[in-house]
Amino acid sequence: MKFSRRSLITLVVLGVIAASLYYFFxxxxxxxIWHWEKIPEMLFxxxxxxxxxxxxxxxxxxxxxxxxxxxxxxxxxxxxAIIIGTIVGIARLSDEPVTRAxxxxxxxxxxxxxxxxxxxxxxxxxxxxxxxSAFTAGTAALSIFAGAYVGEIVRAxxxxxxxxxxxxxxxxxxxxxxxxRYVILPQAFKRIIxxxxxxxxxxxxxxxxxxVIALADLMFQGQQAVARTYYxxxxxxxxxxxxxxMTASLSMATQYIxxxxxxxx
Amino acid sequence: MIRAVKVCKTFKTTDRREVKALxxxxxxxxxxxxxxxxxxxxxxxxTFLRCLNRLEEIDSGEIIIDGVRITxxxxxINKIREDIGMVFQLFxxxxxxxxxxxxxxxQMIVRKRKKKEAVDTARxxxxxxxxxxxxxVYPSQLSGGxxxxxxxxxxxxxxxxxxxxxxxxxxLDPEMIGEVLDVMKKLAREGMTMVVVTHEMGFAREVxxxxxxxxxxxxxxxxxxxxxxxxxxxxxxxxxxSQIL
Numbered sequence: 001m002k003f004s005r006r007s008l009i010t011l012v013v014l015g016v017i018a019a020s021l022y023y024f025f026x027x028x029x030x031x032x033i034w035h036w037e038k039i040p041e042m043l044f045x046x047x048x049x050x051x052x053x054x055x056x057x058x059x060x061x062x063x064x065x066x067x068x069x070x071x072x073x074x075x076x077x078x079x080x081a082i083i084i085g086t087i088v089g090i091a092r093l094s095d096e097p098v099t100r101a102x103x104x105x106x107x108x109x110x111x112x113x114x115x116x117x118x119x120x121x122x123x124x125x126x127x128x129x130x131x132x133s134a135f136t137a138g139t140a141a142l143s144i145f146a147g148a149y150v151g152e153i154v155r156a157x158x159x160x161x162x163x164x165x166x167x168x169x170x171x172x173x174x175x176x177x178x179x180x181r182y183v184i185l186p187q188a189f190k191r192i193i194x195x196x197x198x199x200x201x202x203x204x205x206x207x208x209x210x211x212v213i214a215l216a217d218l219m220f221q222g223q224q225a226v227a228r229t230y231y232x233x234x235x236x237x238x239x240x241x242x243x244x245x246m247t248a249s250l251s252m253a254t255q256y257i258x259x260x261x262x263x264x265x
Numbered sequence: 266m267i268r269a270v271k272v273c274k275t276f277k278t279t280d281r282r283e284v285k286a287l288x289x290x291x292x293x294x295x296x297x298x299x300x301x302x303x304x305x306x307x308x309x310x311x312t313f314l315r316c317l318n319r320l321e322e323i324d325s326g327e328i329i330i331d332g333v334r335i336t337x338x339x340x341x342i343n344k345i346r347e348d349i350g351m352v353f354q355l356f357x358x359x360x361x362x363x364x365x366x367x368x369x370x371x372q373m374i375v376r377k378r379k380k381k382e383a384v385d386t387a388r389x390x391x392x393x394x395x396x397x398x399x400x401x402v403y404p405s406q407l408s409g410g411x412x413x414x415x416x417x418x419x420x421x422x423x424x425x426x427x428x429x430x431x432x433x434x435x436x437l438d439p440e441m442i443g444e445v446l447d448v449m450k451k452l453a454r455e456g457m458t459m460v461v462v463t464h465e466m467g468f469a470r471e472v473x474x475x476x477x478x479x480x481x482x483x484x485x486x487x488x489x490x491x492x493x494x495x496x497x498x499x500x501x502x503x504x505x506x507s508q509i510l
Contacts (some may be wrong), residue, residue, distance in 0.1 A: 168357035168416075172371035172423060173347035182370060185360050189362055264361050264403040 007248050011163065014244075035231050039063075039238050042225055049124055063235070066221030067242050071141055073217060074204045075245065080143035081203065085150025090180065092155045103151065110148035116209055118145055123213040138210035138217075146203045153195045157188035190261045197254035201247045208243070266427065266458050267294040267317065268478065272326035274312055274482075281422040287323070288482040297457045301469040304479035310462045313479075314429045316466060317460065318342075350420030356412040358404040360421070364391065364446045365400040368419045376423060383422075390418040394448050410441025414415055414433040417448055422474070430461040450474055464509050470494065478502050 025032050042061040060068065060191050074247040091103035093139050110118070119141040169179035189196075211220035222239040226232045274287040286309040294300050302310045307493045315321040317328060319335060319342050328336045335345050359367050368387035378386070378477050391397040394414040396407075404412050413433060420428060430449065434442045446468050453472035455460055463469070469490040477487045478499075486493075486502050497503050 027447070096352075162355075162357070164353055164355055164357035165359065168353060168359070169371075170352075171318055171320065171346055171349070171351040173343045173375040174371060175343050178374055182374060183359055189357075190361065264363075265405055 007252070011245070012203070014241070021233075030143065032233070036234055037230075038229065038231055039234055042235070042238070045051065062221050062225050063218065063238060063242065066216060066218035066239075067246075069135075069216055069221075070204070070207055070218040070243075071246060073135065073142065073210065073215070074200075074207050077142035077146060077203055077207065078200050080139070081146035081150050081200075084143060084147030085154050086185070088147060088151030089154025089158060092151065093158060095150045108152055110145055115206055117146050119209055119213060121181045134210075134213050134215045138207075138213060139171070139216050142203060142207055142210070146199060149202075150196065150197050153192050153199060154188065156195075157192035158184055160191055161187050193254055193258050193261075197251060201251060204250065205243060206248050214235065266296040266298070266331060267292075267460070268329040269293075269313070269316075270327050272313075272316060272328060274309075274316060274321060274351065276312075277325055285482050286495075287316070288319075289326070290482065292322055292477065292484065294458065294460060295446075296458055297456045298475065299453045299457075299462065299473045301473040301474060301476045302462045302479060303464060303466075303469070303505070303509075304459065304485075307480045309482040310479050311431050312482075314351070314431050314462055315461060317429060318346050318351060320351075343375070347423055348426045350423060350425035350428040352420055352428070352430045352433045353414050354436050356404070356409070356416045356436075357494070358416055361406050363401050364368045364396070364407070364415050365401055367404065368422045371419070372422050386420070386422055390421050391415070393421075393451075394418045395444070401457075408441060409437045410444045412447045413437065413441075414448055417445070417452075421452075427458045427460065430459065430463065432462050432464075434463065434465060465508075466490065466493070466510060477507065480505075496507060 022034075040061075042063040044058055044064060045061050046056055046058050048056050049059055088103050088106060091099045094100050094103075119138065122141040122144070123132070123134065123137040126132065126140075127134075132140070165183055165187065166179055169183040170176070174182070207217060208219035210219055211223065214220070216224075218239055222235050225235050229235070248254070269290055269292050272287050272290040273285075276284045276286055278284055284307075285420055288309075290309070290313060292300075295448050298494050302313065304310050312321060317330070317335075323336055326336070330345065331348070333340060333345065335342065350366050359370065362370060365387055365420075369380070369383040370392060372383040372386060373380060376383075388397060388400070390504065391400055396414050396418070399407060399411065404415065407415065417433075425482055433449070437445065442465070445467060449459070449461070449468065450454055450472050461468070462475070473490050475487060476490050478485045478493070478497075478501075480501050486499050487496065493506060494504070497506060
């Protein structure tokens, strides 16, 4: 199996890096006392959360809470990025010059400014005008950002489908919209799965930037934990690993979908 | 059934030259007639077909199909296209759909037929073109001839009044041309109105009512297939026929 070999290699490489860092510190006379034993409780702990609820239960630790928020914001953003990207991609190929121009302006504006700046603008400016929560603002910023890239990918996907497909669909009496929905887009999406996967992996990683608007995502919670305990190495390695879990799962899922869709090739 | 009056169509090439594809092209095709259009490449035969269902917009003139002036901007072209089946040189089957789905898709989303009715119609037609046993495979697993027969079934499933064939056998290996022509001949004998762009003079001789020879966007000569075999009048016709026969 291709994907498991790939993730195995990734893990091995990470292990080698960790081992060499350890070696580096232990041989340079830098004494660093590792506190890996503190990490599990940052993921899950058994105990009572508050005096009001004294029965001990299994709770998510600080990093796991952050992981869940990053997962949630990533899923929402991927969903909206696909919708925005599909609309933008189709608009980019419209016969209407105004629609086309709007689409191009959106893509260029978003692609050519830093995501961090966009997050600040959406949270502090748009967000305070429309009273958006940090989560909504963060999701909006990420969706708008990724949507611009997805739009270009979708456009390329549509353009890669042979002209004869649209002609055949139209000659059967399908409207442009129906031909797009039933004939062109399904083929285009199949073809653009690899670049889309890359884009969404970027999105998951870029979501760490929403920690700047005090969203308690994985990055934010990691920083909090470091501030509290000073176990910077252990915590950031764990944070990196948790991001890797999300991105590698997405990678595997898309490869699975690709194989499933390959039956008509 | 089909009346074209003084149709003109000009294409702009990428290097901004103008190519006249149709020049004051007029013809009349009666219901049930089988018309074969021949001519050298670039003579405007395919363009004429594509103007009939407005895959190309004409510059001037008018085209009237079944009493409707289809070249009017107000006409709902999708409604017109439902009644005009088209078969392409490169088949253009939907590669992500099975053979059966290829034939049922437009029936369901355009003709609004129920799934069962669409499937029944599709199976009838796949049986007619002799490919029912392949209903669950994808087009990529079929030979060219099989794909083209599915494409014919797909067009017929809309129950069109007119069938157009745009060089339907030109992309096929020689041994597969016959199976596609057989289906077309069967259709012609059943009384379908057909406009066929082809170089297959055998087909023309067997089932066509009229052959039109086009060159440079105009009709050079028209008549029965027999006329073209025995005494073509124009020099250009003779030269062309000597090349394809």
